Amino acid sequence: MKPSFSDRLASLRSARHSVLCVGLDPDLERIPASLRSSLTPEEAVSRFCRAIVEATADLAVAFKINFAFFEALGARGTDVMQEVLDVIPADVLTVADAKRGDIGNSATFYARSVFEGLGYDSITVSPYMGRDSVDPFMDRPGTCAFVLARTSNPGGKDFQQLILDGRPLYEHVAQQVAEWENESAGEAGLVVGATDPEDMRRLRDLLPSTPFLIPGVGAQGGSAEAVMRAAGAGPVLINSSRAILYASGGSNFAEAARRAAMATREELGA
Amino acid sequence: MKPSFSDRLASLRSARHSVLCVGLDPDLERIPASLRSSLTPEEAVSRFCRAIVEATADLAVAFKINFAFFEALGARGTDVMQEVLDVIPADVLTVADAKRGDIGNSATFYARSVFEGLGYDSITVSPYMGRDSVDPFMDRPGTCAFVLARTSNPGGKDFQQLILDGRPLYEHVAQQVAEWENESAGEAGLVVGATDPEDMRRLRDLLPSTPFLIPGVGAQGGSAEAVMRAAGAGPVLINSSRAILYASGGSNFAEAARRAAMATREELGA
Numbered sequence: 001m002k003p004s005f006s007d008r009l010a011s012l013r014s015a016r017h018s019v020l021c022v023g024l025d026p027d028l029e030r031i032p033a034s035l036r037s038s039l040t041p042e043e044a045v046s047r048f049c050r051a052i053v054e055a056t057a058d059l060a061v062a063f064k065i066n067f068a069f070f071e072a073l074g075a076r077g078t079d080v081m082q083e084v085l086d087v088i089p090a091d092v093l094t095v096a097d098a099k100r101g102d103i104g105n106s107a108t109f110y111a112r113s114v115f116e117g118l119g120y121d122s123i124t125v126s127p128y129m130g131r132d133s134v135d136p137f138m139d140r141p142g143t144c145a146f147v148l149a150r151t152s153n154p155g156g157k158d159f160q161q162l163i164l165d166g167r168p169l170y171e172h173v174a175q176q177v178a179e180w181e182n183e184s185a186g187e188a189g190l191v192v193g194a195t196d197p198e199d200m201r202r203l204r205d206l207l208p209s210t211p212f213l214i215p216g217v218g219a220q221g222g223s224a225e226a227v228m229r230a231a232g233a234g235p236v237l238i239n240s241s242r243a244i245l246y247a248s249g250g251s252n253f254a255e256a257a258r259r260a261a262m263a264t265r266e267e268l269g270a
Numbered sequence: 271m272k273p274s275f276s277d278r279l280a281s282l283r284s285a286r287h288s289v290l291c292v293g294l295d296p297d298l299e300r301i302p303a304s305l306r307s308s309l310t311p312e313e314a315v316s317r318f319c320r321a322i323v324e325a326t327a328d329l330a331v332a333f334k335i336n337f338a339f340f341e342a343l344g345a346r347g348t349d350v351m352q353e354v355l356d357v358i359p360a361d362v363l364t365v366a367d368a369k370r371g372d373i374g375n376s377a378t379f380y381a382r383s384v385f386e387g388l389g390y391d392s393i394t395v396s397p398y399m400g401r402d403s404v405d406p407f408m409d410r411p412g413t414c415a416f417v418l419a420r421t422s423n424p425g426g427k428d429f430q431q432l433i434l435d436g437r438p439l440y441e442h443v444a445q446q447v448a449e450w451e452n453e454s455a456g457e458a459g460l461v462v463g464a465t466d467p468e469d470m471r472r473l474r475d476l477l478p479s480t481p482f483l484i485p486g487v488g489a490q491g492g493s494a495e496a497v498m499r500a501a502g503a504g505p506v507l508i509n510s511s512r513a514i515l516y517a518s519g520g521s522n523f524a525e526a527a528r529r530a531a532m533a534t535r536e537e538l539g540a
Contacts, residue, residue, distance in 0.1 A: 025376070068376035071383045075348040082345070099372045101396050103423040106295070106338035113341045126371050128398045128418055130425020148398055153373040155400020158446065164434045176428065 005122060005144035005187045006211055008093060009235050012061040019232070020265045021062040021095065023215070023241030024049050024084065026069050030242075034251040042076045045069070048253075049084040052245060055254040056261040062093035062121075062237050064213070085118060093121045095146065095213065095237070100137065101126030107136040115140055122146060124191055124213070127173045131180055138184040144211060145188050147177045149203065152193020152216035174203055178210060189213055194222025194238075197230040204231045211235040217264075218243035224267040232268075240264050275392060275414035275457045276481055278363060279505050282331040288535045289502070291332040291365065293485065293511030294319050294354065296339050300512075304521040312346045315339070318523075319354040322515060325524040326531040332363035332391075332507050334483070355388060363391045365416065365483065365507070370407065371396030377406040385410055392416060394461055394483070397443045401450055408454040414481060415458050417447045419473065422463020422486035444473055448480060459483055464492025464508075467500040474501045481505040487534070488513035494537040502538075510534050 003011075013019055026045045028036070035044040053063060065084065070077040088094060096114045100107065100123060114120050114137075122144040125137050137145035150160055150170040160170040174190055181188035190207070192200050194216035204212070212231050216222040218240045227238060243264065248256030273281075283289055296315045298306070305314045323333060335354065340347040358364060366384045370377065370393060384390050384407075392414040395407050407415035420430055420440040430440040444460055451458035460477070462470050464486035474482070482501050486492040488510045497508060513534065518526030 027375075027379075066376055068372060068379035068383075072379045072387070074383070074387055075352070078345040078347070099370070099396070099399075101371065101398075102338060102369045103421070104425075105297075106336055109297075109338035109342045113338075113344070117342070117344055126369070126396045126398050127429060128371075128396050129369075129421050129423055130428030130430070132423050132425040134425070148371075151373070151399050153399055153402050155374075155402040155404075158400030159397060159439070159443065160400070162434050162439070162442065164432050164439075169429070169432070169434075169439070172432065173429065 002142040005093070005142060006209070006235050009061060009211060009237065012091070012093070016059065016061065018059055018061055018265045019236050019238050019268050020060045020261060021064050021213070021237040021239040022052065022056050022060045022244055022261060023064045023066065023097070023239045024052065025066040025241045025245065030246050030249070032249055032251060032253045042073050042080050045073060046080045046083045050087045051254040052257050053084065053087050055258040056244065057089050057092055059258070059261045059265050060092060062095055063088055064095040064097050064239050066241070067096065067098040082118065093237070096120040096123040099124050099126050099148065101129050101133050103129060104132035104136060107133050111136040115143055122189070124148065127177065134177065134180060134188075135184065138181060138186045138188055140186045143186045145186065146191050146211070146213045147173065147188060149174045149190040150192050150196070150199050152195040152222065156193060171203070171206070174207060178207055187211065191215070192231070194227045197223075197226040200227065201230040204234055208234050211237065213237045213239065215239040224264065228268055238268055272412040275363070275412060276479070276505050279331060279481060279507065282361070282363070286329065286331065288329055288331055289506050289508050289538050290330045290531060290535045291334050291483070291507040291509040292322065292326050292330045292514055292531060293334040293336065293367070293509045294322065295336040295511045295515065300516050300519070302519055302521060302523045312343050312350050315343060316350045316353045320357045321524040322527050323354065323357050325528040326514065327359050327362055329528070329531045329535050330362060332365055333358050334365040334367045334509050336511075337366065337368040352388065363507070366390040366393040369394050369396050369418065371399050371403050373399060374402035374406065377403050381406040385413055392459070394418065397447065404447065404450060404458075405454065408451060408456045408458055410456045413456045415456065416461050416481070416483045417443065417458060419444045419460040420462050420466070420469050422465040422492065426463060440469075441473070441476070444477060448477055457481065461485070462501070464497045467496040470497065471500040474504055478504050481507065483507045483509065485509040494534065498538055508538055
């Protein structure tokens, strides 16, 4: 039987003493000039991401690939993404950060291209369109659908924190998704931003064994220690993107990324 | 000055007596066998969509392109989408049905690739992550961000209809988006499913001049007449996909699509 996403995450965590997820958000304007000057944009992004993966793969439990930055490359974007996926070791988990959310028919097509075409282990999904927009991402053994719950961006408060029946919308989402998961072959996780550890702790109390994908540590201001105290007793992937990718703007960017990844792993103290 | 999305829509509506938006959801399994047997999947989808566009472009105010079906083609998907976009006449509006919704930084990249890279006039956007996830799609003159409000899929009720302060969540979304639009250079519209004309009428009363993108007429069961009565006094794009695309499974599919598009336009009686 295929091991579950959570089981793979637990093994990686204990083998590597790590909960670090390295986020690949390759912004062409921030990629070292040494790469940009001699290569096409596509080659520069590919080379940059592959160097980051090679420098950090033994320190991380997962890589999260942000689709926006690959789509921005135009028609060659999918090839570049595939080149990056090809160098990620098979035992490390992958997250398609694509924020999908569409009616059942379209969701089925998206799920097929992400899980079968590209071979990802998990994906981020928006809950707004409800169950038939999430189900197709939850029906494969060994995979995980990370549903947006409480996000750390400024607009995260606009709707997610509206109160219904005495509880914020994101708690309704979290609980509903957990119920759907019970009837699914795959797993559901939640995206929970790092900026409010109190909200995170409440969600963790509610869902002790649900994987949380936690962005917002570092550049966005969340504290690693507070986040681990709030949610670290359960399965977590703690994402850091910019602090690792752009640790140095020079040609030593890969070594600098490795040092930053090591420091973040230490701070997380898993 | 660039005309606004709404102005272009109004001109098309009066010139063509039409509010029809043709949805391009090219499911390989439903494309006529005559195309599939002699062509690669990519060529079959490209040829099919271009034939549909050419057969219906003078009857429609817009074409809505569903990203899921093009992503499913893999690395060549973006090229195929571009081939289809290239045959849509410049005066007809285009909708990128991509349901984007991500933090500001990523949203900016998505907006750039959809509006500048691919040249769309509008896009569908999910509201769950709030203002900074919608703003980057609303800041270009002449374009429109269609924000998901009340969708017609079965899961549309799971969260959108939760009641806060005596009103459903989708009404909060609609009103909030209208406020954000006031501070934006581009326009905001709403996605409002056709299956509940009563909800639609309430939204129209609230927002008389906001463009509504209305899927769900035909295959999903909404009645054209009820929809026009509920929302047709304001700007509307009424989408039909499957009823037009798959009007015939034979080699006469394009003529059949034209007849179906004509019939739908008549029914809508704009």
